């Protein structure tokens with residue numbers, strides 16, 4: 001092998017920018033000394049062309065695939081992941097989302113006012129996402145400029161981070177410092193550029209004047225925006241009937257305030273009318289699709305075929321802390337389950353595209369990661385494969401190798417299995433929060449246990465960033481005086 005060249009051989013999954021996933025049971029990735037891909041393809045084709053000898057090229061620790069990207073995740077909720085809706089009743093007035101925010105989420109976010117706590121939370125988040133094979137994405141921090149700076153400094157540059165705007169229906173300790181906002185955005189934008197995302201929490205927590213200020217700042221500094229949209233029925237009713245009765249719809253609130261013109265990433269988009277999808281499609285917006293969160297909070301199921309027909313870019317995201325895990329494999333599995341029987345587009349191959357090549361495009365990283373091609377970063381993850389021989393095709397590699405599911409498991413979600421029935425109610429008329437939620441929650445947690453800890457090694461631009469054999473020092477959870485989410489907020 002020529003000096004300055006590195007390579008790895010094994011079964012390779014290569015999501016295609018134009019659709020589908022290429023699979024090479026005996027594949028090879030070749031990189032140069034600048035951490036760029038020189039060649040990727042079947043061994044028998046690449047090895048002779050580049051003069052690679054079998055004994056010089058190490059075998060992978062399992063399936064090789066592009067690193068994962070999560071375009072919607074909340075850093076300050078990482079310590080309470082999976083406990084987002086803890087101790088929230090079955091169907092509280094205003095819905096589980098709003099009740100969970102108030103009781104569990106806002107107190108966790110309030111703690112990040114302390115820089116020491118913020119540093120601790122960001123470090124644990126960085127270590128855990130990397131161990132899940134996630135090397136970048138778009139995250140929400142908090143209303144605190146200091147905490148946002150800490151996140152931007154500590155996380156690798158494939159992560160964008162949002163300084164969160166909030167000034168309504170939120171606790172006094174968690175309001176945007178509006179007097180300092182313009183200066184805060186200017187100084188963060190000067191230092192971190194478009195890695196800073198202007199972040200409108202959602203229409204319930206941000207009034208029109210603050211939203212328009214955010215839009216003006218985004219335009220001034222060339223930044224994009226992110227927010228939540230149409231997650232739950234009760235939230236939609238509150239926005240449309242009580243808070244903004246003069247807007248044509250929830251989406252119209254964001255349109256008329258200019259947010260839709262700032263290339264926003266819109267999380268959820270479940271309770272949408274068709275004219276709202278038209279508005280989103282006509283703008284440069286993308287959708288963060290969060291099936292685990294949408295299940296565990298009983299929000300519903302995003303109408304996948306409508307989003308696809310409208311040509312709206314979308315990717316799969318964890319929305320941690322609503323999800324118990326930073327693993328996007330859990331999200332891929334939930335995507336297949338909740339859309340089983342209702343959308344032919346929900347295939348294992350498409351699920352993999354939605355955590356690699358699709359978010360790379362949404363995040364502006366498509367020239368670096370998402371697919372294997374010459375000139376892209378020599379960045380990849382290796383995932384344990386238990387079978388005696390390499391999987392035969394992409395479907396088996398993804399389903400059995402990454403998600404640890406079988407076709408029989410998937411069939412159950414199209415039939416009369418209690419989980420399938422609950423998922424249908426989630427999609428159609430709404431969940432029975434007692435019976436259905438218990439069934440679905442157990443299933444999600446079991447899936448998370450199954451897929452977590454399967455990543456063996458993460459390589460970024462030719463350097464090992466994490467490996468199971470010698471993981472980066474894990475931050476001990478609860479080393480800070482955090483732990484119980486029910487304790488009162490500071491101040």
Ligand SMILES: [Zn+2]
Pocket residue numbers: 072073074228267319
């Ligand atoms: Zn969210």
